[in-house]
Amino acid sequence: MNLYSHKPEGYECPFCRIVSGIEKPNKGTKQRDIVYQNKYVTAFIASKWWPNNKGHVLVVPSKHFENIYELPAEIAAEIHRVAQLTAIAMKKTYNCDGVSTRQHNEPAGNQDVWHYHLHVYPRYENDNLYLTKGSYTEPDERPFYAEKLRSWIQKNSQN
Template structure:
């Protein structure tokens, strides 16, 4: 259940109540499963078993467990599918493009020249801009 009390589809997957045929890995802390809206073959999601809405709602230990499983699944994807690359993606809150409000990491196998594109173009920022932000974060 989510904090608001409405059903959480990822909690149901973590609890084994739904979509078991998509589950690739399960341990005490995490579950990895195929994304039913996969953008490439092998698109995998890794979630914590305990509900955490986003990166600000998960403990450091639970986040570390998620990343350990991400690392393990990345190795499986590399061995089984031989992608040219791998994109990891984790979104938080609507403004950050999150649409399922249970923390999850996407592992998206990539091929050179596939249909996916970067969502932004990187540009170098000047030193004063970076210094101002550094002061806020330090």
């Protein structure tokens, strides 16, 4: 049992749905948004975007862990391996100026989905990432970015 759990009773985890291949008929993540998946992690184009950082990726453990406190070190290492692979793919395909990663735990840490996830953002000069708010995208906006990353990863990854 996680002593630092904040998920409400009856919580239906959206990231567990993605990992298991279940889609809802809403604006949430679709299977075509997945850019990389193995038995340990799944990486996908986020459904919530920041205005100047389109196509950012979430890397999640394929098994449910709510936060960093319960995440096994070997899974954390795999998440960071895939985040690095994703960051390189962004540099090569998005032509971004840099990449930022960030991760949140508990309400005071701004966590709002109760499944560990690491954000990988493409960064551009003066993009004001930390001064803007995210909003949900239309599902048809994401495949363009997913295909770029997925193709590069498939061509350049050993796993």
